[in-house]
Amino acid sequence: MNPKSPQSQKMRMQTKIKTKGLENRRQQHHPQLEPTTSTPTQFNFYHQNPPKPPYSLYPVGSQVEVTSDEDGFRGAWFVATVIHPPSFETPASESSSSSLFVEYKNLLAEENGCALLKEFVDVAFVRPKPPVDEEKDISFEVNDVVDAFFQDGWWTGVVTEVVERNSRYKVFFSNPPEELEFGSSDLRVHKNWVDGKWVRPEKEVWMLL
Template identity: 30%
Template sequence: MEAFRMERFFERDNEIEVTGKEKGFLGSYYAARVIANMGDNYVVEYKELLEDDERTHCKETVMAHDVRPPHPNQTLPSGPRDYSSAKKKFGFGEQVDAYDNDGWWVGIVTGKKGGFCTVFFETTWDHIAYPVTHLRPHLEWRNGRWFPGKNRGRFVAENSYFSHELVECILDEKIEQEKVKKSEVQRDHEHHRMQSGWELKIVQSRTVWA
């Protein structure tokens, strides 16, 4: 068998992505940096994955063929309701990476509505709606170059599981959830503003009586 040939060497502190290959992590990518180059493998420190103490970044030794350069569009969403790039457009059947659980997961766009897309994950058979800001085009790193992901429109169109009614239901539920969250944030903000106003009035009142 021909020995594995590294397509690119990475040195200490290089930004990379690590491909998840273990059960439950297939089709996922995690941002990391190189701690040490060990030849056939690397010691890496993950950017988003934390230890149980929720403060220390996870470190791991990974095989060289599971490491690739950062995705050209590696910007992470700044928050769960980050709509700063809401003009992103993804087509039906397009392969995308969805940001979830501190990593990027490969999926297929099955529908879109109001700034959200439904994404189907073949490795888990999950079907979830995401803001478009939590998606990026899926790219494959081969022979030192980036290649676009396959269009799976035919697979989606020929599978009765992806009915229009189901996709609409998932999208509508997600949109409603986001409306509720937005309302809660606005209510909390208004409560904080009113509380700050009352505290200021109390301070001013004490100043006058003093």
């Protein structure tokens, strides 16, 4: 495998996780996998509507997903649980009134360690964990917008080919342009958290350039 290829860069991401969380991993050169179209997100909602105290939105024990605006992590969502903040730490942001303390389900605090990563995150980058699809065997079609579980997070892409019905699909990510194959167990229906509601986007056509 070419060490300079985007896929090789992705595979090196797991060995470069640092203790300070997502914000300090901008130098890891993880490729950005994000949609090319702009859709309403909870970021606009929070900036236009002053939020309630974060722990009233997401009480301790809530299952959530966390994203980041850092290069290499935009468009990815990482599963986490809201936990009690430690008394000896303070939020990294200037205002603690907008922060939550979370423990990630799949991200480790240290390279080759076993302790899960815990950190303060701004509530604007947090959303509830999407509802589980009721259908046991979901069948995707070409141009469906999906989330693919890859490198410990959920990344948004578009189905470009049905390799095997109800089993395997090829998914295209926009930046860098790349197509990868996934089993159905690593895919879910993509939904946006908009104004406190889950919204499923229309089908999209993304082209490999």
